[in-house]
Amino acid sequence: MISVKKRINQKKVEFGDFQTPIELAAKIVNHLKEMKITPASIIEPTCGTGSFIIASLKSFSDAKILGFDVNSKYINSLSEQLTQDNTSKRVELHQADFFKTDWQEKIRELTEPVLILGNPPWVTSSGISVLGGTNIPEKCNIYSYQGLDTKTGKSNFDISEWMIIELLKALNGHLGTLAMLCKVTVARKILMYAKKEKLMVFSSKIHLIDAKEYFDASVDACLFICNLRPESHNYYSQVYEKFDSTNPIQEIGYIDERMVANISLYKKWKHLLGEGTYVWRSGIKHDCARVMELKRKENRFLNGFGTNVTIEDDYIYPMLKSSDLANDRTKNIERWMIVTQKSIGEDTSTIQQKAPLTWEYLEKNAHLFENRASSIYWNRPQYSIFGVGSYTFSPWKVAISGFYKDLKFRLIGPFEKKPVVFDDTCYFIPAKSLEEASMLHSILNHPIAHEFYHSFIYWDAKRPITKQILQQLDLKKLCPEIGYPRLLDFK
Ligand SMILES: C[S@@+](CC[C@H](N)C(=O)[O-])C[C@H]1O[C@@H](n2cnc3c(N)ncnc32)[C@H](O)[C@@H]1O
Incomplete structure (x- = not known):
């Protein structure tokens, strides 16, 4: 009562x-x-x-x-x-x-x-x-x-x-x-x-x-x-x-x-608006963190229930969360994510043959996947995830947290020879090489890029930085503005 x-x-x-x-x-x-x-x-x-x-x-x-x-x-x-x-x-x-x-x-x-x-x-x-x-x-x-x-x-x-x-x-x-x-x-x-x-x-x-x-x-x-x-x-x-x-x-x-967060900055930089050549991506959405996200301690993996998890190496990737990106904890990665698909809708039943221990682990927790509330998982292969594609497996990335009140773009490279993945509160641009990622990293952290973004970001919002806002800056137009004409070499 x-x-x-x-x-x-x-x-x-x-x-x-x-x-x-x-x-x-x-x-x-x-x-x-x-x-x-x-x-x-x-x-x-x-x-x-x-x-x-x-x-x-x-x-x-x-x-x-x-x-x-x-x-x-x-x-x-x-x-x-x-x-x-x-x-x-x-x-x-x-x-x-x-x-x-x-x-x-x-x-x-x-x-x-x-x-x-x-x-x-x-x-x-x-x-x-x-x-x-x-x-x-x-x-x-x-x-x-x-x-x-x-x-x-x-x-x-x-x-x-x-x-x-x-x-x-x-x-x-x-x-x-x-x-x-x-x-x-x-x-x-x-x-x-x-x-x-x-x-x-x-x-x-x-x-x-x-x-x-x-x-x-x-x-x-x-x-x-x-x-x-x-x-x-x-x-x-x-x-x-x-x-x-x-x-x-x-x-x-x-x-x-459009609704603008800072009219004077918007007027100053609106000529940089555009779709651009690079596409911003979100991190992986799985809605099953306690099963899919593992902490590595002394070479053992523990899931969110504190259970030891023994699975093959094939489907696990080092991962970063929003808080890691925001606080620049990007070097010693302790968290790993099971990435069950390489693209949206990919058949997951092949995991059974390729990685039987991983399959067994997923099967053991199947009820938790079935209980996921979001309708996006309905009529999809078992253990489906979202926010996954070839970009997920790019070795180099420039990433930012959507949740933190800080406009800091981080350069992320492979960890233990595997591409790093993010949770779905992060956004990133995939890059093919360290050189390309370094260039993206430096232009995105340029004061002009920041001023441009400040004209759209409401810092009091729950998720101040969104994919839609990030995408509005045309990096091709930004490059000559900051004396960095070489962007086109990569695309
Ligand atoms: C945040 S308080 C503010 C009260 C007062 N305006 C003040 O500033 O101190 C909100 C007030 O709205 C009243 N309230 C809530 N729902 C209401 C409704 N449907 N019709 C009229 N008053 C309502 C509550 O009783 C409460 O006193």
């Missing part, structure tokens, strides 16, 4: 119930004042215990303030607290479910300029469904929002993203400002949505927030401020390191039909 404490915690997560400290709310409201935002009406759509309402009462002395929250306890205690305060006659509180509220109608009734202010719940739809929760929009057109996320095609989305988009749509066409705490990724998606739907954004900016300090959360958070004015269409957004920073650290935005 689930304990009361656990149930309370689950509810807290489902409703993203992490209240903003009053100091932060006050800082935000002061900042808005400094920006000369003078609202006639303020909406706090998920006001909770009311930090933003209390801060607004102090700083915006004339505005009418409307506060909403689904939790009646918060509404009742806040209203009790406010009755002791004379100024609070300007405040109207309502217990209301965000998803059942007609925000367009609410905003239409208000005097402009309108300020929408707050901190909507930070929880994802899949996080809620894991908890068996119901705090998601009933008829949400997730897929049209997720159309923004075409790369992953995932149906998971942030509840706050959904809420902020609803609020922006309702504010569209009015004179107003939206200032909300959210994840940085959410702010970016909203900017993309605004562009896609041609919302009337006059200006926007992102102030990074130390979520650890204020919420004890390890998440890249920000205050997203978006000013709306009729007939304005500006989809660039300045990013500031803190509240008090006066100079932006970068400007992100929509340009040339």
